[in-house]
Amino acid sequence: MTRAPLIMTAVAAAAGIGGLVVFTRPARSEGAVYGRRIAGTMLIALALLLGRFAWALDSWGAGS
Template sequence: MTRTLPLMPIIGAAAAFAGLAILARPAIAARLLRAGDGDAATYALRIIGAMLFALGLFLGGFALALHLTS
């Protein structure tokens, strides 16, 4: 349990920053992932970015709640 508490916010922050980067610049992310230039690729990257950002928020919230209750 002692190792998971510091890992949760670190992984959450990395996921949130990656999600924001994909949401802010989908063209750069598409080029890095070689996803193509179509509308479908942009739409998929926006979904991926939103999901990564949500993962970061949830992990950060859970880590904060775990820290406050223990």
């Protein structure tokens, strides 16, 4: 197993945790609510994409 899937998995985990933190923090205005929803959604999507890609690289045996 190469390091690339491990690094991508770590970045995906960090993005997922960041997305959850952004979603759960309170917002002071209506604009901030929408901004946090957009940022949180983008971070969660990044986590899902990177996690899926890391899984695919590992399952295909890339670099082996």
